[in-house]
Amino acid sequence: MKTKNLIYTVLVFCVCFIGTAQKTVLNKAEKQYDQYAYIDAISIYEKVAENGYKDEKMFQRLGNAYYFNAELTKALKWYDALFLLNSQQEAEYYYRYAQALKSTGEYAKSDKMLASFYEKTKLDSRGILFDKNKNYLDQIKLNSGRFEIADAGINSNQSDYGSTISNNKLFFASARDTGIVSKKTFRWTNKSFTNLFVAEMKADGSLEDPIRFERKINSKFNESTPVFTKDGKTMYFTRNNFLGGKKGKDDRRITLLKLYKADLVNNKWTNIKELPFNSDQYSVAHPVLSLDETKLYFASDMPGTLGQSDLFSVVINSDGTYGEPKNLGPAINTEGRETFPFIAGDNELYFASDGRPGLGGLDIFVAKIKDDSSFDKVQNIGEPVNTRFDDFAFIIDKDTRKGFFSSNKEGGKGSDDIYKFTETRKLNCEKKLSGIITDLKTDEVLADTKVMLFDSNFQQIAETTTANDGSYNFLVNCNNMYHVRALKTDYETVEKKINIEPTGDKTALDIKLDKQIREVAVGTDLAKTLEIPIIYFDLDKYFIRSDADFELEKVLAVLKQYPAMKIDVRSHTDSRQTEKYNMVLSNRRAKATIKWFIGKGIAASRLTGQGYGESKLVNKCSDDVTCTEQEHQLNRRSEFVIVSMK
Incomplete structure (x- = not known):
């Protein structure tokens, strides 16, 4: 099992x-x-x-x-x-x-x-x-791509998983054949129950042949996932509901899991006791200690669980008693399965979950534990540790960046196997994000431009102003997405999104700003200056669509800003239909547009206009020439040309 x-x-x-x-x-x-x-x-x-x-x-x-x-x-x-x-x-x-x-x-x-x-x-x-x-x-x-992994060298053709390190030894659970004539199997899997094994760690990082852990700890049922205090004198571990030769069952007569504690006395493990927050009615398993050993983290489906199993913590009081178990909450737990917690030396919580977006089965995730015991962003640690199968029981040394994890991925020796790894690059690496702000039209560098940095949720992180050469710099984290916003007087604000790749020393993001105040003169086409879409009439229609009001409002604002300005409205069609039809259609469109401005309070004396039909095509799309719809659209346009400013 x-x-x-x-x-x-x-x-x-x-x-x-x-x-x-x-x-x-x-x-x-x-x-x-x-x-x-x-x-x-x-x-x-x-x-x-x-x-x-x-x-x-x-x-x-x-x-x-x-x-x-x-x-x-x-x-x-x-x-x-x-x-x-x-x-x-x-x-x-x-x-x-x-x-x-x-x-x-x-x-x-x-x-x-x-x-x-x-x-x-x-x-x-x-x-x-x-x-x-x-x-x-x-x-x-x-x-992904941050780990070098290999077989740990201790796997059997059965299930091996759930390792921990203490006193330069690797402890793990295994269902391997121990040579006992009478072997018990669990009906769930028809495989042997797991016992604890231990392997000495050599100087080169390899492992000695594992041996079965003390008989006092290993029972005839399942044991797994031990964790030891720093002094090596106390051990917490998972076992089926079995103590003193008696097996406990829930209301459905199922034997679930409990956490146990044992003491090392005269080099022998003794005083095996179950923890007080266990129950015959739910499982509690996979313990790990906080860095200061004042909290025990574990997985359970006890009342208050959000999903199929959640991660909990419980305070270990100075007198050896325990507080009330506390669910780690939705920052970590989902309606799925969260299990196999591990607290790394840099106070990062690693755990396995199938409730978060992942590659399949259980994936390994990590979140930094903040000073107030809340959690930073949860991240998937990526391939090759995570695969399309179950990957779990991740442990890592914060200094050497070496560790072990378990997986039932393809290519293993048994149903679960233990793998060793070296992390070659940290997940939360830092990089420099830099760029130059320039004028869109002239490429002139723009000094004293305000540049703001936001995270993926648009929470502001930092702010700076560009130097004389238009440059800016931010320090950002790899594998995160950011928004960079540039603001300068007389220019339109621009915001760009960027993902920070882990490769290279820095990431460049140059931004070009377009002037907000644009020069106009006699002969200027306000449609181009104000970036008004080419089409605001339906095909073969001369009624102004409701969504065109927004575009015409731009021209209206200019006319109100310059009361003496006069414009000529010029309407054009594509070459489809006859020349006569297109001329009539474009004239009606020009008149409809002028009528719209008059209805908004612009004097008729400031407005002229006519239709040009298909007489002023901007491309090759004349009669009998095959063109795409997009090419035809370029010819169906309106112009608002300034004819007088006084």
Whole structure:
């Protein structure tokens, strides 16, 4: 049994199958399923399915059975069948289907399922996070390529995972064969229970052959994820609900997980006690200590959990008692699975989650713990640590930047394997963002320009003014997105977005500003000066569209600013239709435009105008010449030419 699965699987689904000759077989499968004996259930369900039997609930359970065992590619087969049979499913199945699709790299289809999931739920944080981060694959790509990874050298053909380091030794959980004649297996996976093992770390970073940890700690059920105090005298670890030879069960007669504490006395681990916030009714697992050892972080599905499992913390009082467990909240937890926390030496929280936009299965994320115990931005640590499969149990040394993580990715020796890594570049690297502000028309450098820096949520971070050479500089973090805004008197404000790539020493962003105050004179076409779109009439119509009011208001403002100004309204068409038709149409358009200005209070004596039909084409698109619609549009234009300023 892989205890990494137990902590986030507490869902029991009721099923009612149509009565058939196979009902007895299916009832047996349902019973196995409801007792978390998923491997047995899979065998029975698949035999029925192979006989051509199709049932929506059966496909759900087959998909779920593989999904909860982290075999997403196998789950995909049955979720495909489920949605082919009936595409209208409960929201959670859209999410599981999306995760399963990622296991084969079908990200586009997965994103469609996530979009449907969001539409069905709206308030589920998993859908909200996806909707707000639809470019998550681009962000993960920016965070990737920072690790060199290799097999840790201690893996077996069974499950090995969940490592921790103490006194220059690596401790981990393994379901490997220990040579015991009578081996217990967990019905969920039909695999051996896990025990704790330990391997000495050599000077070159390699590991000695692992040996089984003390019999006093290892029971006949699951043990995993130990953590030790700095003095090495106290250990917290995960175990099934088993103490003093007695096995505890919840109301469904399921043996869940609990946290235990042990003391090192005369080089022997003893005084094994369960922690007071455990319960027979929910699981508590995967402990880790804060840097000052005054808090214990862990994963649980206890009451108050936002999703299938959340991360919690509990204060360890000076007298050895404990406070009330506190949910880390929505800054970290989702309606999905958050598990395997780790606090690095630089006070960063690493954890595994399938509730945030990721590559598939459990991905590893990190967030800085602030001084007030709140959390900074959560980030996916990227490939190659994260993959399309379950990646979890990440630990790292803050000085050497070396560590270990666990994964069931392809190419491993067992169902889960431990990998070692070296981080070659920190996630939150800093770079210089610089640029030059110039005039759009003249390329003249613009000194004393105010430049403002905003984060992706438009929260201002910094502000500066350009030097005499028009340059500016900011210090920014790699793999983040920023907005840079440039403001200068008599110029239009410009704002640009930029993603900070981790490569190179600096990032350049030059900005050109266009003058807000533009010179006009006799002969100036206000349509070009004010950047009025070419078309504001529908094809073959001379009625001014309602959306054209905004554009004509620009010309109106100029006419009001200069009461003596007179303009000539010139309307043009493309070459389609006859010359006579186009001339009549353009004249009507010119008159309609003049009428609009008069209706806004401009004296008729200041306005002249006429239509030119197709007589002044700006390109080759005359009669009998094949042109695109876009090319024809260039000829359908209006001009507002200044004929007098006095």
